Amino acid sequence: xGKIGLIARREFNERVRKKSFIITTIITPLLMVGAxxxxxxxxxxxxxxxxxxxxxxxxGIIAPSLSDEGTIHFRPSEQSLEExxxxxxxxxxxxxxxxxxxxxxxxxxxxxTYEASTxxxxxxxxxxxxxxxxxxxxxxxxxxxxxxILAEIETPITLQTKTISTDGEMKDSxxxxxxISAYIFGLLIYMFVITYGTMVMQGVIxxxxxxxxxxxxxxVKPFELMMGKIIGIASVALTQLLIWxxxxxxxxxxxxxxxxxxxxxxxxxxxxxxxxxxxxxxxSMDTVAMLSRLTDFGYILTLIIGFIVxxxxxxxxxxxxxxxxxxxxxNEKDTQNLQLPITIxxxxxxxxxxxxxxxxxxxxxxxxxxxPLTSPIIMMARLPYxxxxxxxxxxxxxxxxxxxxxxxxxxxxxxxxxFMYGKKxxxxxLFKWMKYKY
Amino acid sequence: MxxxxxxxxxxxxxxxxxxxxxxxxxxRGSVYGLLGPNGAGKxxxxxxxxxxxAPDSGHVYLNGHELAPEDVYKIGYLPEERGLYKQMKxxxxxxxxxxxxxxxxxxxxxxxxxxxxxxxxxxxxxxxVSELSKGMAQKVQFIVTVLHEPELLIFDEPFSGFDPINAxxxxxxxxxxRDNGATxxxxxxxxxxxxxxxxxxxxxxxxxxxxxxxxxxxxxxxGTNIFEVEFIGDRTALATQxxxxxxxxxxxxxxxxxxxxxxxxxIDDHIRIKELVSDINSTVEIRSFREIIPSMNxxxxxxxxxxx
Numbered sequence: 038x039g040k041i042g043l044i045a046r047r048e049f050n051e052r053v054r055k056k057s058f059i060i061t062t063i064i065t066p067l068l069m070v071g072a073x074x075x076x077x078x079x080x081x082x083x084x085x086x087x088x089x090x091x092x093x094x095x096x097g098i099i100a101p102s103l104s105d106e107g108t109i110h111f112r113p114s115e116q117s118l119e120e121x122x123x124x125x126x127x128x129x130x131x132x133x134x135x136x137x138x139x140x141x142x143x144x145x146x147x148x149x150t151y152e153a154s155t156x157x158x159x160x161x162x163x164x165x166x167x168x169x170x171x172x173x174x175x176x177x178x179x180x181x182x183x184x185x186i187l188a189e190i191e192t193p194i195t196l197q198t199k200t201i202s203t204d205g206e207m208k209d210s211x212x213x214x215x216x217i218s219a220y221i222f223g224l225l226i227y228m229f230v231i232t233y234g235t236m237v238m239q240g241v242i243x244x245x246x247x248x249x250x251x252x253x254x255x256x257v258k259p260f261e262l263m264m265g266k267i268i269g270i271a272s273v274a275l276t277q278l279l280i281w282x283x284x285x286x287x288x289x290x291x292x293x294x295x296x297x298x299x300x301x302x303x304x305x306x307x308x309x310x311x312x313x314x315x316x317x318x319x320x321s322m323d324t325v326a327m328l329s330r331l332t333d334f335g336y337i338l339t340l341i342i343g344f345i346v347x348x349x350x351x352x353x354x355x356x357x358x359x360x361x362x363x364x365x366x367x368n369e370k371d372t373q374n375l376q377l378p379i380t381i382x383x384x385x386x387x388x389x390x391x392x393x394x395x396x397x398x399x400x401x402x403x404x405x406x407x408x409p410l411t412s413p414i415i416m417m418a419r420l421p422y423x424x425x426x427x428x429x430x431x432x433x434x435x436x437x438x439x440x441x442x443x444x445x446x447x448x449x450x451x452x453x454x455x456f457m458y459g460k461k462x463x464x465x466x467l468f469k470w471m472k473y474k475y
Numbered sequence: 476m477x478x479x480x481x482x483x484x485x486x487x488x489x490x491x492x493x494x495x496x497x498x499x500x501x502x503r504g505s506v507y508g509l510l511g512p513n514g515a516g517k518x519x520x521x522x523x524x525x526x527x528x529a530p531d532s533g534h535v536y537l538n539g540h541e542l543a544p545e546d547v548y549k550i551g552y553l554p555e556e557r558g559l560y561k562q563m564k565x566x567x568x569x570x571x572x573x574x575x576x577x578x579x580x581x582x583x584x585x586x587x588x589x590x591x592x593x594x595x596x597x598x599x600x601x602x603x604v605s606e607l608s609k610g611m612a613q614k615v616q617f618i619v620t621v622l623h624e625p626e627l628l629i630f631d632e633p634f635s636g637f638d639p640i641n642a643x644x645x646x647x648x649x650x651x652x653r654d655n656g657a658t659x660x661x662x663x664x665x666x667x668x669x670x671x672x673x674x675x676x677x678x679x680x681x682x683x684x685x686x687x688x689x690x691x692x693x694x695x696x697x698g699t700n701i702f703e704v705e706f707i708g709d710r711t712a713l714a715t716q717x718x719x720x721x722x723x724x725x726x727x728x729x730x731x732x733x734x735x736x737x738x739x740x741x742i743d744d745h746i747r748i749k750e751l752v753s754d755i756n757s758t759v760e761i762r763s764f765r766e767i768i769p770s771m772n773x774x775x776x777x778x779x780x781x782x783x
Contacts, residue, residue, distance in 0.1 A: 043574055051563060248558030252619070255525040255552040256575040469489065 040257045044265025045272065048240065052273045062277050066284050088130035088158060090148075093118055096139045099146075102169045106161050118149070125151050133162065140170060216394055218421035222344055223390040223414045227383060230351050230413070233274045234359040234379070238372065240266055241363030241455075250455050259452040263364075264444070267356045271349065278348075282341070343420045343429075350436040351413025355379060357440070357447035364454030365462045365470075375464070382410035390418050397422040407432050409439035446471060476539070478503040478627060478658045479524065484533030486519055493519040494530070495682040501627075501660060501675070506653050508673035508690075509662040510771075512779055515679045517662045518555065521631055524660075525552050537627070548577040551625035555632045555662075557616050559604045566591075566600035569619050576623040583622065590618045610641055617645060621652060628652060630661040634668055646672060666772040676771075680779050694768045697777075701725065701741050701767040702751070708759030710736055716758045722751060735762055 052058055091114035094100035103111040114121070114132065121132055131150035139145035146166050148154060175183060241263075244250050253262055362375045389411060393402035397419040406416040406424075412432045416424070453470035454462070462470075479501040486494040493516045501507045511517050522528045524535060526547060535542045537549065560568055566587065573583035591597045594614055604612055613636060621628065630649070634642045650672060653659055663669060669676060669690075676693065678686035686693065706713070714724060717740065725739040742751055755761060769777075 040575060043571070047571055051560075244560075247561060248554075248556040249560055251527070251554035251556050252552070252558075252572065252616075253575065254527050255550070255554070256547055256572070 040261050041265040041268065044257065044262060045269035048266050048269025049272050049276075052236075052270065053276060058273070058277070062280055066281055066288075070288075089128055090131050090133050090162070091116075091121070091126065091129055092133045092135070094135045095137045096135050096145075098173055099135045099139060099166055099169050102172075103165055106165065109158060109161055122149075135166075139166070140173065212422075215397075215421040218340060219394045219397070219418040220390075222340065222421070223386075223394070223418040226344070226348055226351055226413050226417050227387055227390075229274055229278070229348055230355045231383065233270050233352060234355045236273075237267055237270050237356045238359040238363035239369065240270070241360050241451075242366065242369055242372075245364070245455055245458075246367065254455070259455060260448040263357070263360050263448055263451050267353060267360060267444075270356070271352055274348070274352065275345075340420060344417060346433060347413040347417055347436070350409075350433065350440055354409060354413075354436065354440040354443050355383070357444040361447035361450040361454065361467070364451040365457065365467060366454075367458060371461045375462075375467075383414075386411040386414040390414055393418040397424075403428070407435060409436045412436050476503060477501055478538060479660070480536040480539075481520070481524070482534045482536070484520070484523060484530045484535065486516075486523065486528070486530050492682050494523075494679075496533070497679065497682070497684045498533075499677045499684055499687055501658060503658055504653065504656065505658055505675045506649065506673050507658070507660045508669045508676040509660055509679065510664065510666075510669060510676055510775060511662075511679035512664060516682045517679055518631060520679070521552075521629055521660075521662060524629065525550060548623060549626045551576075551620045551623065551628045553616060553620040553628075553630045553633055555635070557613070559612055559616065561605040562603060564600070565602050565604060565607065565615055568604065569615060569622070572619045573622050576625075578623050586622055587618065590622065594618070609636060610638055613637060614641065617648070621648075624657075626657060628657055628659045630659065632663055632665075633661055634663070634665060664775075666770065666775055669771050678775065678778055686774075686778050690771070693774065694771075697769055697774050699741075699767055699769060700743070701739055702748070702764065703737060703739050703767055704755055704764050705735050705737050705762040706755065706759040707735055707762060710738070710759075713738065713755060713758045716754055717751075720750075720754070721747065739767065 086108060088109050090109060090111050092100045092103060092111050093114045100111075100113060105111060111133070116126065118132060118134060121129075129151070131148055131154065134147045134149065136142060136145035136147075146163070148159065148162060172183075172187070175187075180186065244253070250262075257265075358379050359376075362372055362379070365375060366372050386405070389401060389405045392399070393405070393415050396402060402415060402419055405411040406419055406428070413436065416429070416432050420429075449471045450467050454467075477500040481497060481499045484494050484497045485492070497516070497520065509517050509520070519528070523530050524542070526542060526544070537546050563571075566584075569587050570580060570583045573587065574580060578586070588597070591600065596611070596614065599607065599611070599615070604615075607615070617633075620630075628649075633645060633649070637645060646668070649659055649661070661673075673690055675689050676687070677684055688696075717724065721743050723741045725741055740751065742748065752761075752764060755764070
């Protein structure tokens, strides 16, 4: 086994055997599932809270046609607005006052609430009033069978989306799924690069403060030591990732099969190329399209391979920078300043990520998915939407080329830095170190 | 033949020159002392020999050929700044370091077991380094240094941090290694240890090699030409006998009248020792006669302060 291999193996064994690794590996997915469940539960709770709205209708047109919608309940008011202003009636969310000229004045409806109202509530109330006013106006035209006509012409639309690939094949696409994948994968790379990059830096600082370094570099080259550490920690990250992927596939598959067995069957048949089973309502058709993408082996494989390629490239690029920073300082407190060239591009990536999720082929997303500093995160955000092959090839090539360059530079700083004790170096000094002959 | 030869090595850092045209030869099988005040350039020279850093100019030869990457397997190095991974188990860690020095896992384990048994520390194997005391960790470190049975051993300030008992143990081990054919270089500014175990030295000061050679030769060269005689007899008669012949008497211990008296004599010329001895012999009864040889400490201080 080569020396880099020996060093990498030590790093791997030391870290994987740690209790903290085992605990985070098990706890993190549970925490994430827990957080999601909690979020859904809390959202359900607020939505379930009934909102009672008292209606003061001066026009006499609106109130009779208002119907309870979701958690909003309407009730005619027995008191005047002034009385209720002085004292809040028990359990009342707000007061809706309709002016006499509501048919002609678009500002004729007023909602007074005892707490800040929500966009959702306002939209629901405005929507109802709009529909009532519209139908009142229609009635003025005296059309026969108006109600039946209105019922007949009401048509809900669910847009069916398909993407045409370069070889002319059509695929179901689900922008919801793409959006979610873009966010999750982009964020995952961001988190992994920071977590494991910091681990590299801490490892270097630990070796330096343990004074174990000089003993090691009398047997191996500093560059081998740095690469061994980076590779060892990368394999820790990949191990953790693998455990999580297995967990998600097993747990997710089980959940889907239990709760959405028929939809899974439909999705499978869609993947097989047969027609969508008849008699399925449009709402669940959308879910089926999503599931069909999710269970589409090729699509998932592209995402996973893309993730691994970009994770490795991005991690190696940033980890070598982290190693250089770690080598230059004596303790972690001194790293903040030197970490700026690492944290700023990562933060920028994070903000561009949000843009790229919404406009995956826009110029911002395009350029930032080519620049090696940001490409791992941004390209992962674009990948779920489908990216032209040449862009991926170019972006990966640029990333890996610059990673080689960065490792080379970091190695030069590292070599000098590990023997520098006592003073906090500046960027100027780091540049000088790169030019040292060893 | 020498095992290690350093030829005109120069190493500059940004603000200072650590080594300026330093040359030295380490004879095979010797215990070679590398002396010098702090900051003289000893550690830089040791790092160059260990290939941790490269010289700006000059060459280093091991066994007659220029130092190559695989030579690290032939060198054992105990740095002055020594430490171990605190969270790693002792045995596992020692095996790891041995593997980095080219031993197989099996070979390293077998040799370590022998050494641990020799030092009576087998029960440390599964302990974490953080559970060991500083002295205990030093022992482990010493074993790691010598485990791959290198031809050349380099100890940088080996006795610092050891208690007297362990320092003595270490000294004996170093001499035993020499007797088994290894060559030992050690850097120190502890002169007592130099006199006890070194047979050759090099004194580095302000990046220059200012003094090199075997301990015996150096002391002789820096002899003070002062001799001490112990005798029984008439002191005044002896003084009279010696005056006016180019000998100067340095001390007259007449305040302490005892049977055996001492006298220190300086002679201008080594060749006249016989003459001196016969002069003394003709007057008093000689009990002992010896040259006052300067201690390494004196030579060191004189050399560094530029008196030599």
